[in-house]
Amino acid sequence: MALAGVRVIELAGLAPAPFCGMILADFGAKVIRVDRTKVAVSVDTQARGKQSVSLNLKSPEGVAVLKTLCIQSDVVLEPFRKGVMEKLGLGPEELLRENPRLIYARLTGYGQSGSYARAAGHDINYLAMSGLLSMLGRSSEKLYAPLNLLADFAGGGLTCALGIVLALLERSRSGQGQIIDASMVEGAAYLGSFVWKSRSTGLWNRPRGQNLLDSGAPFYDTYRTADGKYMAVGAIEPQFYDQLIHGLGLKAADLPNQMSISDWPELKRTFTQVFAKKTQAEWSDIFDGTDACVTPVLPLDEAGLHPHNLQRRSFLSNAQGEVSPKPAPVLSRTPAQPSMSRDPFIGEHTHSVLEEYGFEPAKIEQLVSAGVVECNKAKARL
Numbered sequence: 001m002a003l004a005g006v007r008v009i010e011l012a013g014l015a016p017a018p019f020c021g022m023i024l025a026d027f028g029a030k031v032i033r034v035d036r037t038k039v040a041v042s043v044d045t046q047a048r049g050k051q052s053v054s055l056n057l058k059s060p061e062g063v064a065v066l067k068t069l070c071i072q073s074d075v076v077l078e079p080f081r082k083g084v085m086e087k088l089g090l091g092p093e094e095l096l097r098e099n100p101r102l103i104y105a106r107l108t109g110y111g112q113s114g115s116y117a118r119a120a121g122h123d124i125n126y127l128a129m130s131g132l133l134s135m136l137g138r139s140s141e142k143l144y145a146p147l148n149l150l151a152d153f154a155g156g157g158l159t160c161a162l163g164i165v166l167a168l169l170e171r172s173r174s175g176q177g178q179i180i181d182a183s184m185v186e187g188a189a190y191l192g193s194f195v196w197k198s199r200s201t202g203l204w205n206r207p208r209g210q211n212l213l214d215s216g217a218p219f220y221d222t223y224r225t226a227d228g229k230y231m232a233v234g235a236i237e238p239q240f241y242d243q244l245i246h247g248l249g250l251k252a253a254d255l256p257n258q259m260s261i262s263d264w265p266e267l268k269r270t271f272t273q274v275f276a277k278k279t280q281a282e283w284s285d286i287f288d289g290t291d292a293c294v295t296p297v298l299p300l301d302e303a304g305l306h307p308h309n310l311q312r313r314s315f316l317s318n319a320q321g322e323v324s325p326k327p328a329p330v331l332s333r334t335p336a337q338p339s340m341s342r343d344p345f346i347g348e349h350t351h352s353v354l355e356e357y358g359f360e361p362a363k364i365e366q367l368v369s370a371g372v373v374e375c376n377k378a379k380a381r382l
């Protein structure tokens with residue numbers, strides 16, 4: 001796999017850093033998640049392929065153990081508020097001094113500088129600060145954050161993973177590590193470059209929810225079907241729009257021009273009425289195999305069962321029967337090989353990881369007795 005041989009220490013976090021760690025693990029990195037002690041269940045639902053070490057960072061010995069792990073690794077991924085790692089004596093300066101090849105990834109909401117750097121926040125706040133949230137929502141309705149996908153996962157976890165891969169690539173030339181300051185505000189904004197850089201085209205001139213791609217246009221929206229499901233319509237180009245009109249059983253001559261914005265509300269009412277006359281399956285039969293750019297809106301449980309996704313094996317099922325998306329993109333020679341095993345228990349790999357990083361068994365026992373680390377092997381065997 002592309003990242004085989006890369007060792008990552010991931011400090012346990014909420015959502016974005018775990019996703020970043022899972023991407024690295026899916027593509028072959030060895031990812032060791034550092035969990036707290038005295039915690040029964042992990043909230044990390046993105047733990048595929050990771051190992052777990054349970055370590056008390058409130059003890060100086062625990063901090064020393066983490067330092068040993070970090071300086072023998074390629075990547076440290078930390079999801080804490082600015083200053084937390086420095087307070088532990090594990091800031092980038094300290095660790096890079098000991099391991100100049102280390103890539104030190106800091107994934108936060110607001111970045112490592114600026115007046116909000118130490119402020120608490122979540123996806124919705126970061127998205128708001130990026131400028132993008134102001135664009136999201138239908139006309140006359142209030143703003144809406146689409147799950148926590150844009151800042152946490154796209155602008156955060158994914159962007160940070162890109163930063164790590166870039167730093168690894170650069171390190172192969174320079175031999176040096178570096179610090180990655182991944183701000184979810186900036187990651188989300190960057191993701192929205194299209195919006196900023198297409199403003200001069202007039203694409204976003206109208207109020208929110210009344211533009212081409214923000215649910216203003218009738219040919220770029222969702223429509224409810226007779227069975228209460230939905231179809232997604234993305235027929236932008238005239239030749240595809242023609243096929244949409246044909247599939248709906250309408251006649252172009254009876255309709256206003258596709259790009260007559262003042263007629264969009266009326267055209268949308270027409271499309272709404274027509275879509276409501278058939279079920280999702282019936283519309284899929286009509287539009288499958290055409291270029292009308294009309295697809296069924298699939299619920300999570302059905303996405304993996306759609307013939308196209310089945311053919312590509314786009315979703316996988318692990319040992320527990322849990323279905324999730326396969327890693328993307330697909331690399332031809334060195335594709336991801338995601339783990340099919342269950343996620344790790346907290347502390348399941350403490351012993352084996354510490355041994356691998358050079359701790360003697362007697363030392364590990366002493367750390368366990370002192371409550372510095374926890375080994376949860378017994379639970380793992382249940």
Ligand SMILES: CCCCCCCCCCCC[C@H](C)C(=O)SCCNC(=O)CCNC(=O)[C@H](O)C(C)(C)COP(=O)(O)OP(=O)(O)OC[C@H]1O[C@@H](n2cnc3c(N)ncnc32)[C@H](O)[C@@H]1OP(=O)(O)O
Nearest residue numbers: 014015035036056057058080081108109120121122123148
């Ligand atoms: C049972 C399964 C259920 C599954 C349910 C899953 C539910 C998941 C829900 C996910 C919701 C996701 C939401 C929408 C999000 O947006 S997540 C993104 C949140 N934001 C970020 O990640 C940005 C960067 N992080 C932060 O800003 C902050 O960490 C935070 C998220 C605001 C949380 O702040 P806070 O709890 O005060 O923590 P921090 O200031 O970071 O300090 C962390 C403290 O914990 C300590 N710590 C860490 N590891 C250990 C350890 N192993 N052992 C002992 N202590 C540990 C650190 O030393 C630090 O301590 P201290 O410096 O405060 O004394």
